[in-house]
Amino acid sequence: MAARSGGWILGEEGLKRPSPSLHSASELRGMLAGFYAAMILHPDIQRKVQEAIDAAVGKNRLPEVDDLEDIPYLHAVVKEALRWQPAFPLALPHAACEDDIYRGYAIPKGSAVVGNTWVFKQRFRAILHDESMFGPDTHLFKPERFLTKDRKELDPSVPHPEMAFGYGRRICPGRFIAYSTILIASASLLHCFTISKGRDNNGNEVEPALDYTTGVISFPKPFECEFTIRSAILKQLVEEITEPVQ
Numbered sequence: 643m644a645a646r647s648g649g650w651i652l653g654e655e656g657l658k659r660p661s662p663s664l665h666s667a668s669e670l671r672g673m674l675a676g677f678y679a680a681m682i683l684h685p686d687i688q689r690k691v692q693e694a695i696d697a698a699v700g701k702n703r704l705p706e707v708d709d710l711e712d713i714p715y716l717h718a719v720v721k722e723a724l725r726w727q728p729a730f731p732l733a734l735p736h737a738a739c740e741d742d743i744y745r746g747y748a749i750p751k752g753s754a755v756v757g758n759t760w761v762f763k764q765r766f767r768a769i770l771h772d773e774s775m776f777g778p779d780t781h782l783f784k785p786e787r788f789l790t791k792d793r794k795e796l797d798p799s800v801p802h803p804e805m806a807f808g809y810g811r812r813i814c815p816g817r818f819i820a821y822s823t824i825l826i827a828s829a830s831l832l833h834c835f836t837i838s839k840g841r842d843n844n845g846n847e848v849e850p851a852l853d854y855t856t857g858v859i860s861f862p863k864p865f866e867c868e869f870t871i872r873s874a875i876l877k878q879l880v881e882e883i884t885e886p887v888q
């Protein structure tokens with residue numbers, strides 16, 4: 643729709659601006675948990691990211707921010723994590739600043755307008771599930787959708803899933819730092835560790851339930867998983883900056 647709008651929260655006293663500091667830590671944590679769940683469920687994709695990071699960084703040091711620009715597969719996986727299960731499935735309600743008409747529906751000035759970022763219904767296909775933008779099987783975790791056919795570069799014709807960060811002039815101003823943080827955190831973890839399914843008391847693998855919290859912010863409920871250090875050298879490097887690795 644054409645109406646300009648601003649980010650608001652719909653409360654008992656009408657529309658109010660949210661407190662910006664409320665959300666950034668929860669969403670970063672939620673996005674990373676979703677990323678780990680995706681890696682556990684797709685060990686083949688995890689292995690490909692590790693190979694891509696190894697090729698750029700080598701096996702004898704930790705990744706640095708400057709290394710990450712040239713790892714298209716890592717960017718594709720992070721973008722797919724943002725698209726597949728965004729932390730803010732309905733963003734925040736905005737308010738129409740002027741009367742508008744959208745697909746024949748009258749939207750009077752002041753109406754609350756909610757962007758359907760992710761919530762999937764057959765008739766109301768969510769924006770991050772839109773196959774005309776992101777290609778087929780949008781319910782599946784497929785990082786390749788962001789890459790060119792030869793899988794060597796990011797495909798510029800596929801949009802960045804920045805709708806995960808809201809809309810219009812009140813879009814999240816922290817989105818660049820959020821994206822970079824997820825990128826370096828994911829790269830560091832996958833370079834040093836392999837993440838796999840947890841085990842029950844009988845030693846059997848436990849499938850992550852992929853049960854997400856409901857509410858304005860959505861992230862996976864706690865699930866069992868195992869982190870295995872990938873080499874003795876990496877163990878030593880990790881222990882230089884943190885606690886002993888078991």
Ligand code: HEM
Pocket residue numbers: 648649650662663665666667669670673729730733734806807808809810811812813814815816817819820
């Ligand atoms: C994965 C992490 C994050 C996600 C998914 C996210 C998502 C969002 C969304 C959906 C909005 C509402 C935008 C709208 O009204 O349409 C928002 C607003 C905002 N975000 Fe984030 N955010 C993230 C991280 C951060 C970080 C790290 C910061 C600060 C460093 C930040 C600062 C803000 C601020 C200040 C607003 C309010 C902007 C305004 O109303 O003008 N966010 N964010």
